Amino acid sequence: MKFSWRTALLWTLPALIVGFFLWQSSFATPPASMNNKNTASTRMTYGRFLEYLDASRVVSVDLYDEGRTAIIEAVDSELDNRIQRLRVDLPGNSPELVSRLRKENINLDVHPTRNDGTAIWSLLGNLIFPVLLIGGLFFLFRRSGNVPGGPGQAMSFGKSKARFQMDAKTGVMFDDVAGIEEAKEELQEVVTFLKKPERFTAVGAKIPKGVLLIGPPGTGKTLLAKAIAGEAGVPFFSISGSEFVEMFVGVGASRVRDLFKKAKENAPCIVFIDEIDAVGRQRGAGIGGGNDEREQTLNQLLTEMDGFEGNTGVIIIAATNRPDVLDSALLRPGRFDRQIQVDVPDIKGRLEVLEVHARDKKIADEVSLDAIARRTPGFSGADLANLLNEAAILTARRRKDAVTMLEIDDAVDRVIAGMEGVPLTDGKSKRLIGYHEIGHAIIGTLVKGHDPVQKVTLVPRGQARGLTWFSPSDEQSLISRAQILARITGALGGRAAEEVVFGDSEITTGAGNDLQQVTSMARQMVTRFGMSDLGPLSLESQSGEVFLGRDLMTRSEYSEEISSRIDAQVRSIVEHCYNDARRIVRENRIVVDRLVDLLIEKETIDGDEFRQIVAEYTDIPEKEQYTPVM
Numbered sequence: 332m333k334f335s336w337r338t339a340l341l342w343t344l345p346a347l348i349v350g351f352f353l354w355q356s357s358f359a360t361p362p363a364s365m366n367n368k369n370t371a372s373t374r375m376t377y378g379r380f381l382e383y384l385d386a387s388r389v390v391s392v393d394l395y396d397e398g399r400t401a402i403i404e405a406v407d408s409e410l411d412n413r414i415q416r417l418r419v420d421l422p423g424n425s426p427e428l429v430s431r432l433r434k435e436n437i438n439l440d441v442h443p444t445r446n447d448g449t450a451i452w453s454l455l456g457n458l459i460f461p462v463l464l465i466g467g468l469f470f471l472f473r474r475s476g477n478v479p480g481g482p483g484q485a486m487s488f489g490k491s492k493a494r495f496q497m498d499a500k501t502g503v504m505f506d507d508v509a510g511i512e513e514a515k516e517e518l519q520e521v522v523t524f525l526k527k528p529e530r531f532t533a534v535g536a537k538i539p540k541g542v543l544l545i546g547p548p549g550t551g552k553t554l555l556a557k558a559i560a561g562e563a564g565v566p567f568f569s570i571s572g573s574e575f576v577e578m579f580v581g582v583g584a585s586r587v588r589d590l591f592k593k594a595k596e597n598a599p600c601i602v603f604i605d606e607i608d609a610v611g612r613q614r615g616a617g618i619g620g621g622n623d624e625r626e627q628t629l630n631q632l633l634t635e636m637d638g639f640e641g642n643t644g645v646i647i648i649a650a651t652n653r654p655d656v657l658d659s660a661l662l663r664p665g666r667f668d669r670q671i672q673v674d675v676p677d678i679k680g681r682l683e684v685l686e687v688h689a690r691d692k693k694i695a696d697e698v699s700l701d702a703i704a705r706r707t708p709g710f711s712g713a714d715l716a717n718l719l720n721e722a723a724i725l726t727a728r729r730r731k732d733a734v735t736m737l738e739i740d741d742a743v744d745r746v747i748a749g750m751e752g753v754p755l756t757d758g759k760s761k762r763l764i765g766y767h768e769i770g771h772a773i774i775g776t777l778v779k780g781h782d783p784v785q786k787v788t789l790v791p792r793g794q795a796r797g798l799t800w801f802s803p804s805d806e807q808s809l810i811s812r813a814q815i816l817a818r819i820t821g822a823l824g825g826r827a828a829e830e831v832v833f834g835d836s837e838i839t840t841g842a843g844n845d846l847q848q849v850t851s852m853a854r855q856m857v858t859r860f861g862m863s864d865l866g867p868l869s870l871e872s873q874s875g876e877v878f879l880g881r882d883l884m885t886r887s888e889y890s891e892e893i894s895s896r897i898d899a900q901v902r903s904i905v906e907h908c909y910n911d912a913r914r915i916v917r918e919n920r921i922v923v924d925r926l927v928d929l930l931i932e933k934e935t936i937d938g939d940e941f942r943q944i945v946a947e948y949t950d951i952p953e954k955e956q957y958t959p960v961m
């Protein structure tokens with residue numbers, strides 16, 4: 332045979348790929364330094380391991396390298412029952428072994444390959460492998476005629492490697508999750524579903540399949556999902572949305588399939604998908620069409636969720652901080668139809684989180700957790716955990732026996748330095764935001780036709796530095812003119828209060844979002860609902876669902892002259908409402924001041940308490956005081 336570069340490459344390529352796998356798996360086995368140096372490198376044969384199992388000497392098993400290597404802890408009967416660590420080479424991924432270990436209550440952890448070895452190796456691995464594979468595929472396809480095994484063989488290299496993690500027992504309980512009581516209460520039911528499904532199926536109730544946890548990073552969504560598994564005593568499968576989205580077509584989808592297959596085999600169990608927005612973005616959105624791979628993965632996820640009954644005992648919990656970008660198909664009944672908000676904790680919540688994390692630390696008596704909670708508005712659960720940990724590290728470094736206030740102070744600085752968006756600690760801006768929020772809330776309470784206040788809070792969230800929540804009174808599709816005016820007035824309440832209290836020159840950019848809403852509502856009154864002096868005309872067509880770029884599509888169907896008349900009408904509506912808003916704040920200044928003080932002290936006031944305080948200052952029933960007219 333004549334030597335040719337092509338043939339040479341053809342044979343070296345598979346060798347390289349195989350070599351790469353071997354090389355990678357040598358990193359995948361845990362480094363000895365991770366464990367006790369002397370014992371972790373001691374090997375044990377599979378046969379011995381089975382004997383140890385029979386003799387109930389195995390305490391825990393950690394599986395690495397796709398189930399090919401195990402690090403076990405076993406009782407050494409010769410060495411006065413000391414625990415020894417041993418490495419076992421397993422014949423391969425064995426579901427029987429896993430179910431036996433679980434049945435015998437042996438601590439089992441399955442570790443994904445990716446997290447083992449050092450970061451740089453896995454990064455290199457992730458880069459080299461795709462390059463080799465793509466190169467190889469390209470080459471093989473060009474030569475497909477006379478390649479041993481043909482391209483089909485090459486394709487199978489792309490087959491999925493299941494990269495989800497399984498914890499037989501998470502060991503996390505609801506007690507370990509603090510400061511998010513509402514979310515915990517709602518999830519208590521899911522625990523019951525898993526523990527006592529008969530109770531629900533007996534009366535024909537369909538058990539929900541999916542729960543979506545919505546909230547900013549570090550608020551404990553993962554912890555909460557683990558706690559559900561822990562409370563129910565079921566296994567916990569987890570994967571991150573970004574891990575689903577892979578370079579090779581079909582890998583993401585087959586990962587989803589694998590994950591669900593494993594989950595069903597292990598039911599009842601929890602499947603946790605972190606960062607679901609990475610796969611679950613609106614299909615077809617984005618410039619230049621969707622990402623095919625991601626869409627296939629999402630479609631597979633939807634198919635899997637439809638493909639099993641809620642009663643199989645698999646409950647899928649997903650987490651996101653971007654619910655707005657999710658494909659609406661995910662939120663339909665029978666999929667993630669339960670949505671639970673997990674917020675940054677308020678002052679009381681922060682104290683509880685601190686108490687949880689102080690349990691395992693030595694803290695001096697002089698330290699007041701309450702004082703720390705006061706000083707840390709905007710800190711998430713993870714920030715607080717990090718804070719106590721930093722303080723403990725400083726304590727050890729300073730060779731003290733217990734954490735003192737000095738270490739806490741230094742740790743607060745360190746944590747704040749690493750956080751996005753500096754939280755509100757300074758008095759003046761907190762007051763200003765307090766007035767802004769109370770402005771919204773007082774108008775919402777006193778103006779007829781406005782939805783009632785659900786809660787007012789100074790706990791920042793995303794871009795907002797404070798928030799007022801209104802509970803929509805009931806599902807209504809028709810909204811009256813007076814109601815829209817009430818909403819516009821309410822939305823202007825924040826800016827109005829700032830101006831009344833601090834004067835013209837002190838108003839802030841904080842109302843930017845409010846003003847956008849106000850303008851849009853007023854504009855729609857004029858152009859869509861015929862609610863202005865321009866008469867009952869529809870001057871603009873509905874812009875359709877508003878998402879990424881679509882709102883640019885609003886069609887103008889009127890002349891420039893009408894356009895300026897529309898502007899004048901919009902302006903007059905907004906001005907009228909703004910005057911009302913300022914007047915209401917001025918006339919109720921005493922109660923507004925009192926509410927702001929209370930808000931600054933407590934950070935959150937709920938709707939009932941809010942209304943009760945307002946009622947102390949006026950005998951006119953709420954909602955009857957101001958009726959929007961124009």
Ligand SMILES: Nc1ncnc2c1ncn2[C@@H]1O[C@H](COP(=O)(O)OP(=O)(O)OP(=O)(O)O)[C@@H](O)[C@H]1O
Binds near residue numbers: 508509510551605
């Ligand atoms: N509510 C809480 N109570 C107690 N500890 C918490 C709480 N929230 C966060 N923590 C601590 O912070 C760590 C990280 O939280 P977790 O990973 O659950 O947050 P997350 O909401 O899933 O964040 P991300 O969105 O970044 O994944 C937890 O392991 C825990 O130590």
Ligand SMILES: [Zn+2]
Binds near residue numbers: 767771825826845
């Ligand atoms: Zn506002």
